[in-house]
Amino acid sequence: MIALHLPALQVVLPLIAAPLCALFRRGLLAWAITLTASWLAFAAAIMLLLQVIDQGVVSYELGGWMAPIGIEYRVDLINAFVLLIISGVGAVIIPYAQKSIAARFGDAEQAWFYTMYLLALTGLLGVTITGDAFNIFVFLEISSLASYVMIAMGRDRRCLTAAYQYLIMGTVGATFIVIGIGLLWAMTGTLNLYDLAQRIPEIENTRPVLAALAFLTVGISLKLALFPLHLWLPNAYAYAPSVTSAFLSGTATKVAIYLFLRFFYTVFGGGAFFESTPLPEILLILSLVAMFAASTVAVFQSNVKRMLAYSSVAQIGFITLGISYATETGLTGAMTHMFNHAIMKAGLFLLIGGVLFRLGSVKIEDMAGIGRKMPITMAGFVVLGLSLMGTPGTVGFISKWYLGLAAVEQGQWWLVALIVIASLVTMIYIGRVVEVAYFREPTAKVAQLKEAPAALLVPAFVLVGAAIYFGLDTSLSVGLAQNAALLLLNAVY
Amino acid sequence: MTEILATVNYWVTIVLMVGGLYIVVAHGNMVKKLVGLGIFQTSVYLLFLSPGKVLGGTAPILAEGFELYSNPLPHVLILTAIVVGVATLALGMALVVRIHEAYGTVEDDEVHELEMD
Amino acid sequence: MMRDTIILRVVVKLLLPVILLFALYVQFHGDYGPGGGFQAGVAAAAAIILYGMVFGVMAARKVVPQRVVHTLIPLGVLIFAGTGVAGLLLGANYLDYSPFGSHAEAGQHLGILIVEIGVFVTVSSTMLAIFYAFGGRAEDALAGDPLAGDGDGE
Numbered sequence: 001m002i003a004l005h006l007p008a009l010q011v012v013l014p015l016i017a018a019p020l021c022a023l024f025r026r027g028l029l030a031w032a033i034t035l036t037a038s039w040l041a042f043a044a045a046i047m048l049l050l051q052v053i054d055q056g057v058v059s060y061e062l063g064g065w066m067a068p069i070g071i072e073y074r075v076d077l078i079n080a081f082v083l084l085i086i087s088g089v090g091a092v093i094i095p096y097a098q099k100s101i102a103a104r105f106g107d108a109e110q111a112w113f114y115t116m117y118l119l120a121l122t123g124l125l126g127v128t129i130t131g132d133a134f135n136i137f138v139f140l141e142i143s144s145l146a147s148y149v150m151i152a153m154g155r156d157r158r159c160l161t162a163a164y165q166y167l168i169m170g171t172v173g174a175t176f177i178v179i180g181i182g183l184l185w186a187m188t189g190t191l192n193l194y195d196l197a198q199r200i201p202e203i204e205n206t207r208p209v210l211a212a213l214a215f216l217t218v219g220i221s222l223k224l225a226l227f228p229l230h231l232w233l234p235n236a237y238a239y240a241p242s243v244t245s246a247f248l249s250g251t252a253t254k255v256a257i258y259l260f261l262r263f264f265y266t267v268f269g270g271g272a273f274f275e276s277t278p279l280p281e282i283l284l285i286l287s288l289v290a291m292f293a294a295s296t297v298a299v300f301q302s303n304v305k306r307m308l309a310y311s312s313v314a315q316i317g318f319i320t321l322g323i324s325y326a327t328e329t330g331l332t333g334a335m336t337h338m339f340n341h342a343i344m345k346a347g348l349f350l351l352i353g354g355v356l357f358r359l360g361s362v363k364i365e366d367m368a369g370i371g372r373k374m375p376i377t378m379a380g381f382v383v384l385g386l387s388l389m390g391t392p393g394t395v396g397f398i399s400k401w402y403l404g405l406a407a408v409e410q411g412q413w414w415l416v417a418l419i420v421i422a423s424l425v426t427m428i429y430i431g432r433v434v435e436v437a438y439f440r441e442p443t444a445k446v447a448q449l450k451e452a453p454a455a456l457l458v459p460a461f462v463l464v465g466a467a468i469y470f471g472l473d474t475s476l477s478v479g480l481a482q483n484a485a486l487l488l489l490n491a492v493y
Numbered sequence: 494m495t496e497i498l499a500t501v502n503y504w505v506t507i508v509l510m511v512g513g514l515y516i517v518v519a520h521g522n523m524v525k526k527l528v529g530l531g532i533f534q535t536s537v538y539l540l541f542l543s544p545g546k547v548l549g550g551t552a553p554i555l556a557e558g559f560e561l562y563s564n565p566l567p568h569v570l571i572l573t574a575i576v577v578g579v580a581t582l583a584l585g586m587a588l589v590v591r592i593h594e595a596y597g598t599v600e601d602d603e604v605h606e607l608e609m610d
Numbered sequence: 611m612m613r614d615t616i617i618l619r620v621v622v623k624l625l626l627p628v629i630l631l632f633a634l635y636v637q638f639h640g641d642y643g644p645g646g647g648f649q650a651g652v653a654a655a656a657a658i659i660l661y662g663m664v665f666g667v668m669a670a671r672k673v674v675p676q677r678v679v680h681t682l683i684p685l686g687v688l689i690f691a692g693t694g695v696a697g698l699l700l701g702a703n704y705l706d707y708s709p710f711g712s713h714a715e716a717g718q719h720l721g722i723l724i725v726e727i728g729v730f731v732t733v734s735s736t737m738l739a740i741f742y743a744f745g746g747r748a749e750d751a752l753a754g755d756p757l758a759g760d761g762d763g764e
Contacts, residue, residue: 157595168517
């Protein structure tokens with residue numbers, strides 16, 4: 001029975017858990033509920049992925065209403081892969097959250113935090129799994145509203161303005177998306193993504209459909225923080241609680257990238273259509289600017305969390321670079337980097353959260369000599385930092401290898417050079433932290449520090465371990481990404 | 494002229510859309526920005542509802558003597574969108590209240606100056 | 611506060627039962643006609659909010675305490691989601707209410723009724739929670755609630 005209802009359970013488990021947390025309003029109990037729900041959701045994602053590999057597309061009719069009339073959950077390899085990323089990150093972070101959140105909030109606030117966490121998880125999973133265009137908007141707003149609250153729970157008062165800014169830009173983005181969906185609906189009379197994919201190719205060049213394309217591009221780009229539309233991201237990640245930063249950096253932007261792929265490849269008619277629009281060139285230029293501009297800004301940050309946030313913008317540039325090629329290798333690289341970046345950035349934010357937990361600050365000058373006092377935390381930071389640069393033997397290398405390979409396939413050697421140079425800039429900002437942490441004398445404050453508690457270290461090191469494991473054994477990440485890329489290119493749904 | 498009249502819904506949609514977005518971008522007051530956001534979202538309601546009206550059709554409730562009904566789907570969708578809009582506005586206002594308590598102002602530029610210190 | 615306007619106070623007291631009754635009408639008319647939990651919830655909350663605006667948020671909080679409101683919000687969501695799960699446990703798809711009754715139509719009818727009650731509970735209490743949070747902030751500050759700020763909203 002469970003196997004039959006997996007698509008519904010995937011979303012319903014965290015959805016039911018969220019009001020339970022709000023009902024009991026006890027911190028530890030809410031945490032236990034969240035832990036159970038998020039790990040069950042992770043298990044559901046794994047089982048769903050196995051099911052999809054085994055028998056192809058899984059379709060689920062909500063309320064028993066047939067597909068184009070009712071809402072359909074439709075899982076193919078592409079969203080099964082994204083579901084795995086989201087629920088995986090969501091599950092790994094929760095054991096960490098208890099210590100980190102309980103240190104700062106009372107019982108009721110903790111329960112509300114977990115409620116918001118579960119709602120955000122529900123929303124993100126829902127966006128990914130649903131086969132209905134309007135449902136995408138609703139779930140997107142559920143996750144966004146919950147994440148605004150989670151960001152506004154930071155320690156610095158700047159988290160409030162960051163949340164406000166994200167609320168404004170996020171809502172504008174979501175409204176753009178819903179305008180695009182509305183135009184598509186007015187033209188085709190359907191909201192089912194599968195139906196849309198059947199009907200749109202015939203009317204591809206009519207003006208409303210092209211307008212819908214433009215609205216969707218801008219809206220989704222706002223949500224995924226593509227370079228000139230990324231302004232909400234740095235402050236939001238920098239001043240949010242560490243758990244929130246780790247969760248959002250690993251999941252929220254990835255879901256937006258999934259939407260981008262789903263609309264532009266699956267719904268509008270695959271690689272051939274994508275090549276016929278001006279999008280590849282625009283995306284290529286914006287990605288390159290993101291890779292360099294955001295990395296350069298990251299070098300000059302004094303707040304390490306803000307530095308990592310800018311690094312996220314740069315890494316999203318790498319992902320969209322892969323999408324802009326519209327080739328199998330390029331998309332494989334992009335989807336692999338989604339997987340890998342989620343692991344790396346969530347891990348980095350968790351480790352820096354450990355520093356924040358002990359030191360109370362993440363200013364780079366306050367962290368002098370911290371490598372001697374918190375050796376395990378900083379060792380993890382170094383490993384993930386190396387991975388972010390693209391050192392062989394780590395996940396970062398794998399995705400950059402495929403991105404480079406895709407450039408070579410198209411005979412664009414200069415792009416390979418640019419990818420390498422952008423990775424070198426990554427080395428500078430990670431190197432700054434490493435230099436301060438290991439080669440400076442500890443300040444008086446740092447000298448009294450202890451290593452971060454095990455509850456914070458273990459989840460982070462699960463991600464560090466994953467960063468190395470998937471750097472050596474790529475059959476899961478690259479294997480799935482490759483198959484998904486083929487489906488995307490040929491618009492198979 | 495008749496063409497404009499026939500598509501008057503869409504012209505209003507465009508005016509609300511552009512006007513709302515302009516307020517969001519151009520105003521420095523955080524409350525006014527939220528008002529602009531509300532107007533911007535309202536334009537979407539109109540965009541969805543307009544194509545749902547079937548000329549000559551009655552309200553989509555089964556009744557004797559009526560054959561032609563308007564499309565009820567956009568109403569369901571927009572009811573959801575309105576709920577989302579209410580939640581967004583409430584959360585936005587709550588954030589503005591908290592910002593006012595933390596900074597003593599709700600003007601964009603003044604908050605920005607305080608953050609620089 | 612408008613405690614001195616006698617006309618307003620009397621009219622509001624007369625209106626309250628009518629608004630609440632109308633909310634119930636909209637609620638239980640919603641399964642076959644226009645109406646439903648959302649509209650009814652807003653109408654019911656509007657009655658309490660009107661009362662609060664005339665007699666003060668404190669008075670409204672005595673009618674519907676804040677604790678109750680905060681418990682009702684998740685409860686309504688649970689009713690909705692729980693109905694879906696009940697369908698799932700009875701062997702149908704999530705949110706399929708057919709197995710609740712002797713035949714599919716009766717089941718659907720019962721299911722939608724329960725779901726609408728869940729919607730009513732959540733929507734009305736959410737509206738009240740928003741009103742209490744904004745409108746009650748000044749009173750909270752006067753009462754010395756450390757959580758409330760200077761609250762110059764009134």
